Amino acid sequence: MRGSDYLGYNGILSTVLDDFQYRDGQNQLAQAVARALSDKSILVAEAGTGVGKTYAYLIPTLLSGKRAVISTGTIALQDQLYEKDIPLVSRILGKPLRTALLKGRANYICLQRYETARLQPELIPTGQKHEERRRAMDDWLEETLTGDLSECPVELDDPLERAHITSTAENCTGRRCPYYERCFVVEARRQALESSLIVTNHHLLFSDWLLRQDGFSQLLPEVDAFILDEAHLLPDLATRMLSESVTQAELEHVLANRVWSDLLNTGPSSNTPLWEQLEQAFARLVSQESGPAGILGCDEWSASIRESLETLASGFEALLLRLDSAPEDDAGRNARRNLERIQRILARASEARHPEREPGSQWPWLEWLQGGLVVRLEPVDPGYGLRELMQAHDAAWIMTSASLGAGGNLSYFRERMALTECEEIIIPSPFDYAAQALLYTPDTLPDVDDPDYLDAFTALASRLIDSNPGGTFLLFTSHRALAAVHARIIGSVGTRTLLVQGHASKYRLLERFQEEAPAVLLGSHSFWEGVDVKGLALSLVMIDRLPFASPSDPLVYRRIEAYKRMGKDPFRDYQLPRAVLTLRQGVGRLVRHESDFGAVVVGDRRLVERGYGSVFLASLPPMTYAREEREVAEFLKHHGQMAGH
Ligand code: SF4
Incomplete structure (x- = not known):
């Protein structure tokens, strides 16, 4: 066959x-x-x-x-x-x-950590409601063959609670665990x-x-x-x-180890004890100026940054040599493995002078994030x-x-x-997009960076939601824009249910969006893809702006800088195609079946006014282009009536 x-x-x-x-x-x-x-x-x-x-x-x-x-x-x-x-x-x-x-292991309950959490009520919220949750969890554990938390009847929306009952590679005790023979992670892997x-x-x-x-x-x-x-x-x-990094917290943790400090300070040394030299190098490193973007490539580092990294790398290397002769238990071995990783990253970072163009090489970066400094090695070419x-x-x-x-x-x-x-x-998709879908970019809206833009976008959304017999997705490129439109649109959606990303899990929001159709859902990144709502439940998708990734995202910033250093045009070769793919994903939420219909409204006039707009338009499904808001409203009403509304 x-x-x-x-x-x-x-x-x-x-x-x-x-x-x-x-x-x-x-x-x-x-x-x-x-x-x-x-x-x-x-x-x-x-x-x-x-x-x-x-x-x-x-x-x-x-x-x-x-x-x-x-x-x-x-x-x-x-x-x-x-x-x-x-x-x-x-x-x-x-x-x-x-x-x-x-x-991944975070999807399975860890029997050892769950048992610990049960015995330490402060790790899991208490009270009658939580007692019931715990009993339901115990009952489920009696029955489950997989330990897969997606099958668990108890909703685990709190990431902290979830973290207390699942394992990471670092806290799993492996074969020494008393539950190893019954472990769900081990069983799934077997x-x-x-x-x-x-x-x-x-x-x-x-x-x-x-x-x-x-x-x-x-x-x-x-x-x-x-x-x-x-x-x-x-x-x-x-x-x-394929990136590797060392955080400020990890360095602080190493430098707080008194046993290691004593070990390194024994034996002949210069006037300043070795450990103190490391502490001084660390203090110098974290007090460096971050630059306007909060990220510095290795070719922008000062002599002081380089010197601090060198001191830390060589100091940790000396410590590792002494640790080699020290007797160790499992915990000691893990700590040493971690120190080896930290030393390797710092040594590679300190040796780099200019970004290498070899495809297999890694570029070092220093990043100042909310949690402190990060030393990162990122592949020049992840594809390699x-x-x-x-x-x-x-x-x-x-x-x-x-x-x-x-x-x-x-x-x-x-x-x-x-x-x-x-x-x-x-x-190509077999759907008849020209008949099933409209694309509309209103020329009446202000520029996306105009202070009045979100007011105008919200007013347009309210009018179209009103004339749409089906459900509506409002997709945003930032949480800030989502929150701003949410504040403006409350009270303008009539009797429709208004759902907002972050107010419940994605799964629950989508469930309600379909159960309570026609509803309105405001979502950012996670709703642009992997969402499959068929029929009249979703017939209007509105997008606030072309989804160019923001350079304030460190990954995007580093890629842009990497493209520049490789002599490429980051806009043409990276930002534009990446944004096109994201827009295609967002638009792709609308038509999921050959009987679906609907309209996509992109509020960003750059789609039709800028030269690069043609790349977006050529990449989208061949929808019919609407010139006026009235056409969109009539199209939605007409097809809504055909669908029985
Ligand atoms: S082996 Fe690891 S994941 Fe499995 S129960 Fe024990 S600690 Fe948890």
Whole structure:
């Protein structure tokens, strides 16, 4: 059997699934996936909304009988694949297979930490309500086979409470833990190693790779194929995961260690005891001027910064030599490993004079954040790290997402992923956007930086919400704009439910948005993607401004500076395509089904007035352009009536 026997016109899926629709693009993608699987090659595939990419990669993968890891960017997609799509496809194909769902350890209850928290009431809030929560938690623990907190009936919205009952790599005691044999994290990892199809997330994929590099262990088994869905998230994640840093708090912690201080100060030394020299170097380092942006690349460092880093690096090196001969328990070994990491980062930072352009090198930065100073090593080219990850596995790599490209090609994604040899395909959405959706950028609104802009944007939103029989998303590029519009729009949405990001979990807000339709939801970054609301529940998406990432985000600032130092144009090569991808994600919330309709309103006139606006417009689905607000209101009313309102 081939993929087309299932996905083809009048194929098996069309006979067994009521809602299955033949899609030419889906078959095209399935064929490309089958080729990549058999050649162990790299495929980059943009598959627009509605193509049905999940079946397009699941069916050829299961038919091939190859062992595979499917990695996603969000837990929601992970759960959907594991609980719904894979069992369904496996049943239809008649191919039972051993599957595993592997999440990050923060998603599983840690039995040891939960027990500690139960005995220390100050760690978990008390009172009758909390007693009930604890009893519900105990009952759940009696039954759960996975320890996955997403299955827990007790809502755990408080991050602090959650942190007390989950583990980190640092506080997990591993084999010395009395609960090791029953540990849910250990069990999930064991199952992953024994399965032929593992569903995981990008974060864990990188963690597995970093663990292998260090020679400690591995989280995932050897497989024939990696399928990376929601691949648009990979470049930024790679930058974060492949960076290393030392914080001011970590340095303070080391310098507060009296045992180490005594150890280093014994033996011959100069007039000033060695430990005191380290403390002075640290004090000099943290008192440096941060510069206007709060970030300094290594080519901007003063002699004093460099000297302080050198003193700390060489002092810690001397300490490590003395620690080598000191007897140690487990805690001592962990502390020494941590000190080795800190010393290595400081030494590399202190040696750098100019940013190196070698793709595998790291650039040092000093950052002044709210919690204090951070010394960071960031890869010059995160894609290089990804390429190394791929080369370390003799496997096929399939990367897919609904939006990977900007301006009609995938070069931005390929460049950031350092992909030179790969097959790439762009499969447009099968939806009839020209008939189903309007795009409107009002020329009546002030410039986005005008002090009156948010007033005008809110007034427009109120009028359109009023004429919209369906639900509305107001998507913002900043929390500040969200809060400002929220304050202005209260009282202007009639009887509609007004939901605001931050007032409940994302999951709960989306649940209410659909249950209490037509509702209005104000959201920032996390609602721009991974949200799937079909039908009249969402028929209007309004966006406050073009989503250029702010250079006040340290990651963005560092990338911009890195592009400049590499002689590239950061706006053309980084900021613009990144913003285009984000806008595509936001716009992509609107039409999720072939019977959906609606309007996207982008309040930012730069979309039509600036030269770069054409890159955005060429990248968006081919919606009909509305010239006047009246057209939008009539379109929404007309389609609302057709839908029975
Ligand atoms: S082994 Fe680690 S994660 Fe598992 S229960 Fe013990 S401390 Fe928690």
